[in-house]
Amino acid sequence: MTGYTLTRRSLTAALLAAPALAQATPAPATGPIPRRESMDHHPTYRSVDVDGFDIVYREAGDPARPTILLLHGFPSASHMFRDLIPLLADRFHLVAPDLPGFGGSASPAQGSFHYSFATIAQKIERFTEVIGLQRFAIYIFDYGAPTGLRMALSHPERIIAIISQNGNAYDDGFGAVWEPIQRYWRDPSPANREALRAELGTEGIRRQYVHGVPDPSLISPDGWTLDAFYTQRPGVDEIMLDLFRDYRTNAALYPDFQRYFRQHQPRLLAIWGKNDPIFVPAGALAFRRDLPDAQVHLLDTGHFALETHAREIAASIAAFLSA
Template sequence: MKTTYNTRKIQGLEIFYREAGDKNKPTLVLLHGYPTSSHMYRNLISDLSDRYHLIAPDYPGYGRSEQPPIAEFEYTFDNYAKIVTTLLSELQIQKYSLYLMDYGAPVGFRIASANPEKVDSLIIQNGCAYEEGLEAFWDPIKAYWKDINDKEAEATLGTFHDANGLKWQYTHSVPDVSAISPDNWEIDLRHLERPENAAIQLAMFYDYQNNLTLYPKWQQYFRDHQPETLIVYGKNDYIFPGSGAEAFKKDLKNLEFHLFETGHFALESHGTEIAEIIGDFLKRKVVK
């Protein structure tokens, strides 16, 4: 089914979102990672829209959503979760599954733990809720947490989302790099090169430490509610490695687990396989 491209005013901001599928079918909310946008879900939306209703928003400062000045908007995971929650409410979506990737994980775990009765299932792809999933990639970020004036750490963080850093994120540990479209990082650069966006990325890096303080709460949510959960992870990801995927086994009993021989953006190299697994999982676990 066709994808539509929409905006809605949420908390005074123009929030862009992609939507496809029959609204009477189960809804899957696709929450994107850093440093990309809902564009990362374009193929998955196409693959699943004949069976499911899909919503994929862009966070403020990413993709095609509005980028308010830092002086007027606090760029935090808390605020992103509030905006997504409000969007779902205004679209009258009361039950949904959540696809959580990278930054989408802390956004989505906030939503799920606050509204467990609304969550049909979780699909987790290279997103973290355990400290053992934060390995060497996170060392300069942790240095920045310790000292926000650490210029060496700040300079390193800036390389993560320059043109070369973006290409690395999409291609590192990918078996066949020729299968990864350069359009990915070129499209990401569109919002990353906007004035003040570099400062927004630093603000989000700095705020990420507040996710770690919520890990025990999210893990308790897993234990208490045991949501039906699907792991579809690029196990060779340097940013969120396979060790972070394994950690979910500690608390989740209703867990289906798939690792792929690829890196961070697993949908780019293994999208067809992942879409088939998701379709089968939702067919069995979500009834509407």
């Protein structure tokens, strides 16, 4: 299989396919990469070489303000934060990378890059070093949770707070939809691998967006359409199936994540779509076992809570980090 990397022109077109719904305050042009010279609320779209690996990212806000590293999940990319970023950019510095193999970041062929959550976390950790982030909060969603929490294990001193939006760290959080994936963990047969391929199709991706949303007409098709575009590029399906299998290594690390919570007591806000069949509300409530002061808010929506509750989530983050 050959890898696939977006050209600058096709990346721009893809990003324009998912416009922000929230209005940002007009601002003057930004300063040179990598630092921003002004308190600009409008995101910029950049890429950076991370040890020979191209990482695409969005950035907004004043770097002198507290930084939030926004880590997306499967099968999405940094565009999932398109509504949230303008709502917080007047108070925070926001950085949202596309994880390796996702969105516009490099997607080398399997034989030339080992796709695992360990390597993804290592690349994103190096990304933060390359662009000069020293201490920051992490917003962890879905695959972004094991990515960010592996980084926290590696460098706990860098993490000032955690916002978990349907980002799991407990066995309690696994919904029934994980059964075929867990079967694949136990028996990585071709048949069990093939049984998961439907989750990579447009309908499987759309279902993640609309399941559990009381009014699905509120969900813009932009998100799942762009996710389907990225996921259905040549070779990416096999990368995603590899990561389904590798997620077992995250579950094996859950005791380590929980030990980190107990030992370091990071400030944590868990704000979840309570109707999510993938990571169920018990996973949000479980944080309080190790972090008694954790804030837990359950919203009447599904897995991709930002699609319907970006303003509520932004308000909760602002209050949480400003307290």
